[in-house]
Amino acid sequence: MSWIVSIDLSGSTGSISLFSDLELVCEIALEGPFKHSERLFGTLQDLLKANRLAPGDVSAWYLNQGPGSFTGLRIAMSAVKGICAVTGADLKTVCGARARALGWWKEKGSPDITAIWVASPASAKQFTLHRYQIKDGQLEWVSAATEPDLVPPALDEVLLVEKESELGIFWPGQSRFLPLAALESDEQDPSLASPRYWGTKEFVKSPLFAAAE
Numbered sequence: 001m002s003w004i005v006s007i008d009l010s011g012s013t014g015s016i017s018l019f020s021d022l023e024l025v026c027e028i029a030l031e032g033p034f035k036h037s038e039r040l041f042g043t044l045q046d047l048l049k050a051n052r053l054a055p056g057d058v059s060a061w062y063l064n065q066g067p068g069s070f071t072g073l074r075i076a077m078s079a080v081k082g083i084c085a086v087t088g089a090d091l092k093t094v095c096g097a098r099a100r101a102l103g104w105w106k107e108k109g110s111p112d113i114t115a116i117w118v119a120s121p122a123s124a125k126q127f128t129l130h131r132y133q134i135k136d137g138q139l140e141w142v143s144a145a146t147e148p149d150l151v152p153p154a155l156d157e158v159l160l161v162e163k164e165s166e167l168g169i170f171w172p173g174q175s176r177f178l179p180l181a182a183l184e185s186d187e188q189d190p191s192l193a194s195p196r197y198w199g200t201k202e203f204v205k206s207p208l209f210a211a212a213e
Helices: 036-050 070-087 096-107 175-183
Strands: 003-008 014-020 023-030 058-064 090-094 115-123 126-135 138-145 157-161
Touching: 003 036, 003 070, 003 175, 014 036, 014 175, 023 036, 023 175, 036 070, 058 070, 058 175, 070 090, 090 096, 090 175, 096 115, 096 126, 096 138, 096 157, 096 175
Parallel strands: 003 058, 058 090, 115 157
Antiparallel strands: 003 014, 014 023, 115 126, 126 138
């Protein structure tokens, strides 16, 4: 039996998921806002203890590598790199925008949807926008937007946001989708290569999004 833990701390709330042979066992939410550093280790310890596991029993750890809150990404990366250094487990990083798009498409999508836009917060009023198209039953990365006026231009496209608003569909980052996104990765997505922080050139500072706060 292979145990996997996935962690997503890219937004104001976060979550930790446990898998057994890629089957989801449970997902625990880290309610925020931004309490990741206070709750990560305690929640992780409780999760493993409840399933009679030790950190050394986990064969692989999946992390959201961004885009998102630099603080949350850094906390998760630092913690898990330390665990993997001690236990020898594999560390796998996943594009958070792709995981959100793929998760929504698998759970909520319809055949009428042709593209998914993902808005990822980088700070209180800064966002990255990723666009994925659905083609031949596959999710393909198209672009990372840098213009503030980019919004879904057609009725057959959707926008995923991390705060409930009329601007899009509320769909924050969720750790249970990270292993799935890693298995169905798109090599064209430039954020898949290595853990990274999305710098200011990828931010979209938009009054449209700021109005939703």
